[in-house]
Amino acid sequence: MTDWTPPSRRVPKQRAIVDRRALTEQMNDLVNEHGEKARMPVIAALREAMDAGRAELADRLLKKPSAGHDCTAGHAFLVDQVIRVIHDYVTEHVYPVHNRTAAERLAILAVGGYGRAEMAPHSDIDIAFITPMKRAPWCEQVIEAMLYVLWDLGLKVGHSSRTIADTMKMARDDLTIRTALLEGRLVWGDQATYEELRQRFWKDVVRGSEKLFLTQKLDERNQRHKRMGDSRYVVEPNVKEGKGGLRDLQTLYWIGKYTHRVDSAAQLVDVGLFTNAEYRGFRRAEGFLLAVRCHMHVLTDRPEDRLTFDLQRQVAERMNFADRPGKSAVERFMQYYFMQAKRVGSLTGVFLSHLEEESSKSKIRSGFFAGWSQKRRELKGYMVEGGRLRAPGDDWFAKDPVRLVEIFQLAEAEGLEIHPETMRQTDRDSKLINAAIRKDARANALFLDLLGGRNDPETALRWMNEAGVFGRFVPDFGRVNAQMQFDMYHHYTVDEHTIRAIGLLSQIERGLLDKDHPRATREIHKVSSRRALYVAVLLHDIAKGRGGDHSVLGAEVAHKLCPRFGLDAKETDLVAWLILQHLLMSSTAQKRDLTDPKTIEDFVGEVQNLDRLRNLAILTAVDIRAVGPGTWNSWKGQLLGELYDASQELMRLGHKRHGRAERVAAKKAATTELLGEKSHLVVQAGDILTDAYWIAEPEDIIAKNLIQYEEARRIKDHLSIHCEVDEERGATLVSVIAPDHPGLFYRMAGGIHLAGANIIDARIHTASNGYAIDNFLVQDLHAKPFREETQISRLKEGIRKALLGQGELVPKLAARPLNHARAKAFNVAPHVNFDNSASNHFTVIEVSARDRPALLNRLAHALYKANLIVQSAHITEYGETAVDTFYVTDLTGAKVLVAERLAEIEKALLEAASDRKQRLLEDA
Known part of the structure; x- marks a missing residue:
């Protein structure tokens, strides 16, 4: 628990945010005017004051977009003043008591982030109502009345109501409560009750549990990192909970406060856990991250902590990042963000190294550092202790800056970690790497050995990058x-x-x-x-x-x-x-x-x-x-x-490779062997299927197609749809055999998409007797095969309905959500490219556009309307962008070569690839 400077001491121009004295007088006037019916006017006045205060703070944030500390302290100050006014209103006008007993004492504590005075615009308000002993009825009435007013103001309040004894008991048993109380500060109420709670917290809860707290907090942090992707460099980071985010900085402060009883992060310097420069890095990273979080809350009007793609653009603009040659404003903003996240990681290593040093001085080792051996040995001038490589002196790298590369190479080669204190030295001394060191043959040889290390070069290079050595070398x-x-x-x-x-x-x-x-x-x-x-x-x-x-x-x-x-x-x-x-x-x-x-x-x-x-x-x-x-x-x-x-x-083989005829013959022979007793199907179908079919399809798929073709001829409507999981190709094979007719491909594509599948590959064939034999490879939205019977049934039903014209296909496709809802944050201009040199027989058309379920269907429909025959389609996704490639000919089977004709096709495809849903509905 803390006695550090409250937010009221650190917020400039406080009365422009909220004037508590004037607001209290307004409450008194409303009570005098409305009497017992003053509650609703009181709440209206409080809400007006809250709205005005938030608007003032939002305006200040726009004027000083990086002032995260000012913004969060300002919001804590605003809440402080409102809670004080509410308390006085309730105790003076709703439940007045002139001579309170010893039991009728109440302290209101801000805990958690509110206690730390780091409140973003939509942060929860965490309050603890503390009484010295069993609550008197008056205390319960006051607490209940205050909470109802706060709730009526639309505030999200996390609250607890306990005696001092109950609080101590629960804090000993619950890490979350213990952490929240660690940052508790008195907002209003009985000072003596707060002081008693504070003294007992340090004496009865903290004393003797420091190492346990450290172990629990580090484990909590590791579990949180795993949930958040276990990397500082995910492109949509969680500003609060992600690795390198605010919670990591807060964890350092919690541990430091618990083990050294510091009242502010600045005092971490006084106890030797940070240098002045490191503390400045702490404040800079914290201030920036707090500012980003505040901007996100203002933009979304909710407690949003994930820096999504759409928010990245907006926050970058609000924080005055501008485009530069080769790098957009949002990329520059995010690069700065990740540099701060990297700084948080470096600070964590430094911080824990000092705690380790402190622990190593004690004879008895327990908790987080238990079992670490302190037996030392020397390795090329370095000290190895507890499996860690350590520089022997503070001037080690200054004497020979090549060692800044050598230490990482040694760590990789010997399977050692680098001592965090030595990591701190490498970070500090990385500026010693100059042009001469970069040209040094020994330094480059060491770097090459590290890069191609036989053990774990990834980890060693990541350490090198975290220390700033990689980028300088x-x-x-x-x-x-x-x-x-x-x-x-x-x-x-x-x-x-x-x-x-x-x-x-x-x-x-x-x-x-x-x-x-x-x-x-x-x-x-x-x-x-x-x-x-x-x-x-x-x-x-x-x-x-x-x-x-x-x-x-x-x-x-x-x-x-x-x-x-x-x-x-x-x-x-x-x-x-x-x-x-x-x-x-x-x-x-x-x-x-x-x-x-x-x-x-x-x-x-x-x-x-x-x-x-x-x-x-x-x-x-x-x-x-x-x-x-x-x-x-x-x-x-x-x-x-x-x-x-x-x-x-x-x-x-070069020119000795088998020619077209030999390749077709080899495929037929292999298929004949696969079919066994049904080998006669190869002979029967051999003449009606073109050489292109035999060359294009693998023999296992050909065998399945021939069996299915035999079945299709016996079915009344001659439509056969077969689906099975193809484990080797990581997809579901969908084979459709039916009498060919115009528009068959785009209808099938639409039916498959309506079933929730993505087509990743398609081969379209027409036999000489008029049957279409089409093979698709499809996956679900997670790039996995369709396996469940319900999924397979949905696929078959979707294709059948689409081919038989049952239902309006295009409006249903238009109504489906994007594969990636976040794709709207990106501007993906459609682009069409023609290549008549990539194939001897076909014009290759490549279309890139924003990915959406109806895209392939629309493009295939445009090709159909342009009187083009699609031979094969290949679909690739790159996040929000899809690239669909078609091998086509005109109706005569020739390439499309005339410039005017290509221009017409390009216009049609660009229109089909546009994002306008109205275009889809108009074509229905």
């Missing part, structure tokens, strides 16, 4: 430090994404991800230079935020950095090429038809050799997986594997 990396990518696809900042990708590469090399990445696990040991691969992963996004193509700019950075790191000319060229083309493989696999020979030929023409292919495949895998949870799935793995195998075959 590799300034290009420093430029992307804490830089977010303002979209829904990337889950982390650029530096966090890169470090995670390096960690994944290390795990693949160590065989820890062989189940998900068997090919990469096998091929990584065959690359020509493992260190070149690690450097390529490090640099693949190094030029983001500079304006221009980050792949091209990143390749230029590689040519500059690789020789400095010690790579030879051949390795440097490989790294530069990998960065230049690091999106090529994923783009080809997900957006192009891998059964079209031209796709493979063009890809191999760019890759050229097997070593590049191996490196690119591994880089692609870790890049996709490091984007965030769920971005890697078996379908993407399947596509990349098919592209890799087909490319490897072409490189190996």
Whole structure:
């Protein structure tokens, strides 16, 4: 419990917020005027005062948008004054007592965030009503009357009403109550009762429980971090509860206060837990985070703590962040936000290291630090104690700044942690890294050893980044430090994404991800230079935020950095090429038809050799997986594997590869073997299915199609819909066989979407006898296959109704919500690209637009209206953006080459891809 300076002492121009004396006089006047019926006028006057105070504070926040401490203290002051007025009104006019007994004493405490005087505009008001002994009826009446007034004002009040003895008993048993009381301060009422409570709290509750409190608070913090994503660098952070947020700073203060009885964060310096510079960092981070939270509450008019994409733009504008070349205002704002979150992490390490030092001085070790060995040994001049690497002196890094790199390399190589006190030194001394150190051959060799470490380079690099050493040693990396990518696809900042990708590469090399990445696990040991691969992963996004193509700019950075790191000319060229083309493989696999020979030929023409292919495949895998949870799935793995195998075959066999006729014959032979006793179906259907069908479809799907085709011919309406989970492809295979008719594809797409499924791949075939044989791969909204019987039934019913024209398809699609409700925060301008060189037989049309359920249906409908025949469709999602690729011909089976015709198609597709729902309804 505290005796620190109340908010009233720290808030300027208080009467402009609320004038308690004038408000009290107004209450008295209302009682004199209305007598027993004064309650409603009193509440109206209080509400008017609250509204005026909030408006004043909101106006101050706009004028000083970073003044988080002023804003939160101002709101606490406003509530203080209102509670005091309410208390006096109730005790003087509603339940007056002229000569109170010893039991008729009441202290009103602000606890929790309100006690700390950190109240955002819509924070809860946490109050404790304390009586010295069993409550007298008068106390109960006053408490009840005050609460009803507060509730009538529309305030969210968290309250408790206890005696001093009950409070002590509950505080000993409940960590939450103990923490709330730790910040308790007297708002109004009986001073003696508060002082007794305060003294007993420190004597009966805190004394002897300091280590237990520390252990419980750190465990509570760790559990909270896990719930919030366990990273400071998630792109929609929780300002209050997330890692690196306000709650982490508050946890430091709670622990410091509990163990050292400080009354303010400033006193953490006096007891040696922070330096003056660190405390200034504490206040700067806290003030900024408080300001952000206040802006969010004002904008949403509710207690919103998650900094969502739509709020990020608005808060950035309110806090006066502006666009800069290559970086938008919102990206600059979020970069600053993550820099503060990073500072919070550094402060936490420093803080806990001091507590550890204090604990190590005692003979008996228990609680959080129990079992830590203090036996020391020396390692290359460093001290190793308790599994931690420690610098032997305060001037260790000043004597040789190369040690700022060496210590992280040693920690990785030896499987050691770095002592938090030494982390503090590296942070402080990181400025010693200058141009000479960056060019130092030994420093670069150590860095390269760390980057490609055999144990856990990810963790060591993250420590290096937290300490500020990484960005100073590799300034290009420093430029992307804490830089977010303002979209829904990337889950982390650029530096966090890169470090995670390096960690994944290390795990693949160590065989820890062989189940998900068997090919990469096998091929990584065959690359020509493992260190070149690690450097390529490090640099693949190094030029983001500079304006221009980050792949091209990143390749230029590689040519500059690789020789400095010690790579030879051949390795440097490989790294530069990998960065230049690091999106090529994923783009080809997900957006192009891998059964079209031209796709493979063009890809191999760019890759050229097997070593590049191996490196690119591994880089692609870790890049996709490091984007965030769920971005890697078996379908993407399947596509990349098919592209890799087909490319490897072409490189190996070259012109000796089998021609079209041989490939068709091989497919028929394989399908015949699969069908067994039904092998006659291959002969029966062989002539009516084109070579394109046999080449495009895998033999397992062909076998299923032929059995289904036989069944479809026997059905009365000749419509057969078959659905089954395809575990290997990570999707549900939906095969539809029916008599072909115009618009079949767009209707099927609409029916599938209405069933709640996303199409990720589609192949459309027409047999010579007029039957359509269409195969779709679909997933649910979580990129998983449809498995449940109810889901399968819904799929079949949706397709059947769509094909039979039962119900109005387009209005129903228009009414469905976005796959991602947050997508509205982004401006995604539709774009259409035509490529007549990507295929020998088809025009390839690529459409990118905001993702929504009706998109594929609308695009397919536009193609149908444009008299185009769709051969295959490939659908890729990048967060809020969908990229749909179609292989098409005109009605004669030829490519579309005339410029005027292409312009007409582009206009129709752009209109279909627009966000205007009214357009959908008009076409119904």
